[in-house]
Amino acid sequence: MQVNYQGNRDAKVVLLQIIGEHELPFIEDELSHIKAVTQNTDFLFITVQVDSWNDDLSPWVAEPIFGDAAFAGNAEKLLTRIKNEVIVPLLSEHQDIKIFAGGYSLAGLFVLWAAYQTNLFEGIAAVSPSVWFPKFIDFVHNNKILTNRVYLSLGDKEAKTRNKILAQVANDIRDVYTSLEDYRLSSILVWNQGNHFKEPALRMAKGFAWLMSYEKIHSYEFFLKIFEHDEVFLVDETLFYFDDEPKNQQEHYLGCLREYDKLYWVGYCDIPDGEEFLTAKEMLEAKIFEGKSIKDRWEHVVIVNIGGFCWEDWLDMYMNKLGGISDLK
Numbered sequence: 001m002q003v004n005y006q007g008n009r010d011a012k013v014v015l016l017q018i019i020g021e022h023e024l025p026f027i028e029d030e031l032s033h034i035k036a037v038t039q040n041t042d043f044l045f046i047t048v049q050v051d052s053w054n055d056d057l058s059p060w061v062a063e064p065i066f067g068d069a070a071f072a073g074n075a076e077k078l079l080t081r082i083k084n085e086v087i088v089p090l091l092s093e094h095q096d097i098k099i100f101a102g103g104y105s106l107a108g109l110f111v112l113w114a115a116y117q118t119n120l121f122e123g124i125a126a127v128s129p130s131v132w133f134p135k136f137i138d139f140v141h142n143n144k145i146l147t148n149r150v151y152l153s154l155g156d157k158e159a160k161t162r163n164k165i166l167a168q169v170a171n172d173i174r175d176v177y178t179s180l181e182d183y184r185l186s187s188i189l190v191w192n193q194g195n196h197f198k199e200p201a202l203r204m205a206k207g208f209a210w211l212m213s214y215e216k217i218h219s220y221e222f223f224l225k226i227f228e229h230d231e232v233f234l235v236d237e238t239l240f241y242f243d244d245e246p247k248n249q250q251e252h253y254l255g256c257l258r259e260y261d262k263l264y265w266v267g268y269c270d271i272p273d274g275e276e277f278l279t280a281k282e283m284l285e286a287k288i289f290e291g292k293s294i295k296d297r298w299e300h301v302v303i304v305n306i307g308g309f310c311w312e313d314w315l316d317m318y319m320n321k322l323g324g325i326s327d328l329k
Contacts, residue, residue: 002048016082016121017101024049100211102126122211129173
């Protein structure tokens with residue numbers, strides 16, 4: 001295990017990322033993205049580079065899913081070392097810090113698993129996590145998560161694979177996200193564009209930015225910065241697949257739109273007169289859903305009930321899951 005520190009050792013915010021040697025070339029880009037999105041440089045960034053990717057990050061022993069690379073199940077040993085050699089020394093110097101852990105792929109699985117083992121992390125960013133890992137979903141349903149914020153993301157093409165285990169990853173991450181609704185915590189599931197290997201530095205940066213900026217998001221512009229590279233951003237994928245839904249389900253969604261006069265579609269939109277906001281009534285009058293895929297019309301899509309609230313109030317509600325598309329179900 002190799003540990004590297006960058007930034008302010010006295011900062012109140014600590015970003016702890018678990019990485020493999022193959023991720024070293026992306027770290028500087030990731031840091032640049034984090035600073036650009038959050039407009040914040042006052043944090044300590046720690047990378048923990050593991051010695052054996054499959055062995056150190058796997059929570060228990062498992063057979064290979066391709067090739068000969070099995071999993072030794074040494075995650076508990078790694079977490080113990082991280083606590084004793086990294087976190088405990090930090091807390092001995094500064095007890096009021098917030099530690100956010102993050103990881104990509106199997107490292108994302110590790111930080112998610114670790115959040116069920118310890119309450120030392122204020123939040124975690126599990127980015128394109130390997131939640132397909134054998135028996136992990138059973139583990140999630142039979143254990144209690146111990147963190148306050150969870151950022152999950154996955155590429156929208158990651159499940160398109162011939163490997164039957166990996167092909168379940170989209171369903172698995174939805175399952176994990178749904179399970180978090182049982183807890184009083186802040187969670188979000190973001191669908192990124194592309195496969196597992198697209199823009200890992202940017203994806204990680206967005207996860208850390210969301211964790212860092214939870215209390216500090218005060219503008220529509222800042223919100224768009226975090227998600228500006230996504231084709232679609234939703235609390236869940238309900239309307240992302242609108243065009244594929246049965247006719248009766250489409251009618252249900254449209255009925256919801258008719259019921260909520262203060263429902264807004266927010267984003268860079270291909271809509272009449274270049275407006276950025278449409279009420280539900282305006283959406284229906286503009287026949288937004290007729291003959292055109294949602295994915296073809298918008299780069300950013302968020303559906304929210306903001307009523308008379310200002311952006312700060314809405315964003316706070318949204319991040320606490322009191323607003324958003326889930327209200328339509």
